[in-house]
Amino acid sequence: MEISERAEKLSPSLTLAIDAKAKAMKTEGLDVIAFAAGEPDFDTPEHIKAAAMGSLDAGFTKYTPAAGIPELRAAISDKLKADNQLDYDPSQIIVTCGAKHACYNALLASINPGDEVLIPAPYWTSYPEMVKLVGGEPVIVPTTAESGYKITPDQFLEYMSPLTKMLILNSPGNPTGAVYTENELAALADVALDEDMLILSDEIYEKLIYDDAKHVSIASFSKDIYEQVLTINGFSKPYSMTGWRLGYVAAPKNIAAKIESLQSHSTSNPTSFAQKGAWAAYKGPQDCVSDMLKEYSKRRARVCEILDGISSLSYVKPMGAFYFLVDISATGMTSSKFAQRLAGRRKSRRRSRPRLRG
Ligand SMILES: Cc1ncc(COP(=O)(O)O)c(C=O)c1O
Incomplete structure (x- = not known):
């Protein structure tokens, strides 16, 4: 069977492939810690599960409006006002099957075939593939450890061409943990305004933020941006709630309406009872979020301690999310060789710890 050009261009998700391998090794009884997929290891908080189960018991098992149930869209609108100083009417919020x-x-x-989309690297693996899927051209903008893995306004301008339509921003970022400051975002917003660029601001890690870092939503700077x-x-x-598959996009009125139409002809609504759980997540107690954050902070400190003891590895301390981007170039290994070596060493608990030059 002939495969479409669109599908032909796609690469499979390496993250999911590595995760599958780790899971298979665990099934074999091997002592493996999987670092590939960005998946919290906590259970979903009880009050969220109870809300979903209660709605199932009450028979809330039918189609909902394609863009989500009104009370969830209203709860998201309230949250965006309170936490992010963003004024989105519920009609501008489309609840989707995950942030992806x-x-x-x-x-x-928003992207037409041939439109270029700037993606600062290192990036979340799905961005370029999604851009290709919609017919756009991903343009990768390299960043360095020295800049904290953040793009500057000069780079934004340098990589722009007459075909550029959008910049994808992800702060706090996967896989760098980089968090843009208010000033850095304001400077990028100025360029976007001057050059008439769209910004896709992926803020999925906004609650996972450390020390004195602060999350700012770029859309909050002015009516124009x-x-x-x-x-x-x-x-x-x-x-x-990774398995629940619930996310959302909040957008200017005209584009929100089109996203709603697109969704109504593809997935229709996200799962009905999962939406009830999401409503409870936003309207219920938030200490579950701060409790998880405390645990991530402890783990972050521990990983820093371990990495600081290995001189052949370097990293930029992540200020958000739950990733470490480790520079292994001094080991002389490729990343897959490095991962294989670590995984290989886990085969027996009795063997000594992986010994890297350091
Ligand atoms: C930067 C970023 N955006 C979006 C997603 C997707 O999240 P969801 O599970 O809500 O689809 C991920 C998941 O790893 C991510 O890292």
């Missing part, structure tokens, strides 16, 4: 789906729908509604931003967020990471 929100990004995809947002790209589908608000009109050029698609804000993405979701429930997977802050509430440990």
Whole structure:
């Protein structure tokens, strides 16, 4: 069977492949810690599960409006006002099957074939593939450890061409843990305004933030930039709800309406009873989020301690999310060789710890 050009261009998700390998090794009884997929290891908080189960018991098992149930859209609108100083009417919020789906729908509604989309690297693996899926051209903008893995306004301008339509921003970032400061975002917003660029602002890790770092939503700077931003967020990471598949995009009125239409002809609504759980996540107690954050902070400190003791590895301390981007170039190994070596050493608990030059 002939495969479409669109599908032919796609690469499979390496993250999911590595995760599958780790899971298979665990099934064999090997002592493996899987670092590949960005998946919290906590259970979903009880009050969220109870809300979903209660709605199932009550028979809330039918189609909902394609863009989500009104009370959830209203709860998201309240949250965006309170936490992010963003004024989105519920009609401008489309609840999607995960933040990934929100990004995809947002790209589908805003990118034409041939449009270029700037993606700062290192990036979340799905961005370039999603851009290709909608017919756009991903343009990778390299960043360095020295800049904290953040792009500067000069780079934004340098990589722009007459075909550029959008910049994808992800702060706090996967896989770098980089968090843009208010000033850095304001400077990028100025360039976007001057050059009439859209910004897709993926804020899925906003609640996972450390020390004195602060999350700022780029759409909150002014009415003008608000009109050029698609804000993405979701429930997977802050509430440990990865399997529930719930996220959202908040956007200017005209584009939100189109995203709603796109969704109505593709997935229709996200799962009905999962939406009830998401409503409880936003309207219920938030100490579950701060408890998880405390645990991530402890783990972050421990990983820093371990890495600081290995001189052949370097890293930029992550200020958000739950990733470490480790520079292994001094080991002389490729990343897959490095990972294989670590995994190989885990085969027996009795063997000594992996010994890296250090
Ligand atoms: C930067 C980023 N955006 C979006 C997502 C997707 O989240 P969801 O599970 O809500 O689709 C992920 C998941 O790893 C991510 O790292």
